[in-house]
Amino acid sequence: MLKAFKKFLFFLTPFIFLSLFIFLVDPYNLFNVSHIFNDQVKYKCTNRSLAVSPRGNILWKVIAFERNSTPNLLLGDSKFENISSECLEKVMGGESYNLTIPGGNYQTLIDLFWMAAKSVKLENVIIEVSFLSYNASYNNVDLYTPARQIIDHPLKYFFNLDYLKDSFFVLYYYITKNEHLVDWRSKLPDDPWQRSGKWITSVFSQKNYVYPEKYFNKLMNIATYCKNKHINLIFVIAPDYFQMHTLIKNNKLENEYKRFKQDIKKIGKTVDLDTGLPISYNKENYYDYLHVKPELEDSLLMMISPTILSDSNSDN
Amino acid sequence: MNFFSPEFFGYFLIVITLYYTLDNKYQKFLILLASSVFIGSLSISILAYTYLFILLNYLFAHLLTKFKERPSVKKIIFNISMFIVIGALVFFKYINFILSSVIQFLHIFHLNIQDSSLKLILPIGISFYTFQSIGYLLQIYRGNEDMEKNIIIFFNYFLFFPKFLSGPIEQSKHFFPQLKNTFHFSYSNFVTGMRFILWGAFKKLVIADRLALIIDGLYPNLHQFSGNLLIITFLLQPLHVYCDFSGYTDIAIGMGKIFGLKLTENFRQPFFSTGVSDFWRRWHMSLTNWCNEYIFKRIMFKKRKWGIWASVYALFVTFLVIGIWHGPHWNFIILGILQGIAINYEFFTKRFRLRIAGKLPKKPVLYMSYLITYLFVCFSLVFFYAPSTSDATYFLSHIFTNIDFSKINLLFLDRMDKIIVLFSLLFVLIMDFRQENGKGIMTTIGAWPGWVRKAYYYVILILLIYFGSPVKEFVYMQF
Incomplete structure (x- = not known):
C-alpha cells in the first residue's frame, strides 16, 4: 500500500508545487502568512482587466474587511471605486472602508451589506446607487457567492485556474514592474466614450426593463435594519454625464428613471447628485458617460456633509 | 462534503x-x-x-x-x-x-x-x-x-x-x-479504482457541468429563446444526463473497487442502442434490472393467462413505476408512459421491421437505429428536464421556430468552454464506441504505453482542477 501511496503522491507533485506557489504568492491575502509581495502589488493585479476586476475586487475587499472590519462603510459600484480612505474618513468621521465593487450590481451591494453587518457593529453606511443597474434583467451575475465559497473553503483556492493565473500575474508584474500591465484603462481597444455609449444603448435598447421589485424590497429591509440598529444610512445617486439623460429619453425610460429616484428616496435619506450639477456638463470631468475621472470622485463624496449622515436616521 | x-x-x-x-x-x-x-x-x-x-x-x-x-x-x-x-x-x-x-x-x-x-x-x-x-x-x-x-x-x-x-x-x-x-x-484495484474515479469526474465536471449551464439557463426563461437554442438543448440533454449520472456511477464504482467491493454496472454505452428496449437494457441498469425482477416478471407471472396482453400490461406498469420513481411529477409519469408506448410499439412491429431491415444494407440500418433511438431519448428527456408539463409542450411546439444557425449563442459558454466540451464529448463517445466493440475503457487505458497513460492522467487532472465547471449537484441526487 505504501508503494501505491508513494507513487500517487509522486504523481501529484506538480499540483502540490502549484498549490505551494499559490500559497506563497497568496494573491488575495487569504492566508495572510506569506508576504513576499506587498499588498499594493497584489491589489493592483486584481484590477488588471475589466474581466478580472469584479471577482478580484470582491474577494480582496471581503477578505480585507472581515480581517479588519470598520464601523463605517461605502457600498456601490465602479462609480465610487477610487474614493480614498482619507476622504471617506473625513465624511464618515472615523475608520471607514470602501467596499464598492466595479461591475457589481444591486445584489452585490446587498450581500456585502449583510456580510458587513455580521462582521461588525455598523455606524455609518453610504450606498451609491445607479439607475442603469436598477433593472431586474440587468447583469445578474452573483459575485459574492464564489468569493464567500473561497473564504469558507480555503482549499478551493488551490484548485482554481483564476487564482493560479492571478498568482503568476503578481509574480510577472513584480518582476517587470510594467504599469501598463495593471492599468486596464490603457489596455482597452476603443475609446471609453464609444464603448460606454454602446454598452448603455445596448442595455437600454433591449427594451427589457423589468422593474426590480426584489431589489427595492431588499433595500427596504436594509433600511429597516439600519433604523432598528441606529445605523446612519445614506443613498447617493452619482452624477452621470448630462447626455446620459438623452439616452434615457431616447429609449423612453424617463418614467422608470423617475420611479428609481422616488424608490430610493422612499427607502432612505438620499443625496441626489444627478440633478444637473455643473460638473455633469463638462466632458473633461468624465472618463465616460457613467464615471467621473478618478481624481474627482473624492470631491463628489465631499458633497455629503457629516451632518446629513448623522441626521439620516431621524429623518427616515 | x-x-x-x-x-x-x-x-x-x-x-x-x-x-x-x-x-x-x-x-x-x-x-x-x-x-x-x-x-x-x-x-x-x-x-x-x-x-x-x-x-x-x-x-x-x-x-x-x-x-x-x-x-x-x-x-x-x-x-x-x-x-x-x-x-x-x-x-x-x-x-x-x-x-x-x-x-x-x-x-x-x-x-x-x-x-x-x-x-x-x-x-x-x-x-x-x-x-x-x-x-x-x-x-x-x-x-x-x-x-x-x-x-x-x-x-x-x-x-x-x-x-x-x-x-x-x-x-x-x-x-x-x-x-x-x-x-x-491490491495495487491493481487501487489503480483501476482511481482510473474509474478520474473518468467519472471527467465526465461530470468537464462535460456535464458545462452542459448544465446551457440547460439550467434555458428552462427558467424558456419563452425568451428561439428554436436555435431549443434544438441544441434538445440534442444535448441525453449527453448531459449520461455524463452526469454515469460519471457519478463510475466514481462510486471506482471508490468501491478501492475498498475491494464490486458495485453493479449501471450503464453500458446507451447511445449505441438499436431501439428503446435495448436502450433500457443499457441505461440505469440497476434500476431496470430491479424493476424487471420485482415488477415485470411478477406481473407476467400473475397475468400469464392474458397471453400477449400480459407483457403489454407488465411493460406499461413497469415503466410507469420507473417514471414515478424519478419523482412526484406529471412529467415523469409522461416519461414512463412514453417508454411503455415505444417498447410496446417495438414489440408489436418487430417482425415487420426485421423483414424490411433484412432487405437493406446492415451498417446504415444500424446507424439509423442508433439515431432514431437517440432522437426518441432526446424527445423523452424534454419531460425529464422541463419544470412543468406546459413548459415541455412549449419546448416541443417551439423547437422549429425562428431558427437561424448563424446566431447560435450557447448561454454562459465561452469559446474555451465550447472547445473543451466538444473534444471531451468526442473522446467519451469514441471510448464508448470502443467499449461497444469489446475494448473496455479501463482496459484500453491500461494498455497504453506508460508515458501516454501518464499524459492522459495529467491532461484529465488539469482539465478537472483548472478547467472544471463550478460543481453542480448530481442530477440523480434529487431522486
Missing part, C-alpha cells in the same frame, strides 16, 4: 489508509463509521432517519425469518413491512403531489380546499435504498435468501457511502457476500 471537494478527497484518503492498516475485523466497522460521517456531514437528521429505516428493516427481516414456517403470520409481517417501507417513500416523496392532485381534482366539482402542502425534507438517496430494502425483504419473504444477522454488515448494505447518494441499486444477493469478505490491499 461533496465528492469533488478537497475535503472529501482528503477524507477518502484517510479512510482508505485506515481501512487497509487496521485489523481486518475492524474494516466493516470503519465502512459504517466512514459512511455515517459522510451522510452526517450532509445532514444529521437524514442520517438519523436512515438509521431508523435500516433498524426497522433489520427487525422485519428478523421477524420474517422467525416466522418462516408460519406462512400466514409471515404474510402479515411482510405486508406491514411493505406498508411501512413504501409508505415512508410515499410520505416523503409523493405526499404533496398526491394532496395537490386531489385538491385540483376536487376543484372540478367546485369544492375549494386550501392548498395544504407539507414542508418536508426529502431524505437524500431515499428512492435508492427503499428499492434495495423492498428487494431484500421480498427475497427473504420468498425464502430465496437468509437474513443477514450481522448488524454492521446489514447497515453497510444500505449506507456504503460511495453508492448512498445515487446508487447503483445493489441487489442483496450480490452485495452481502462481498461485504462479508475481509480485504487486503
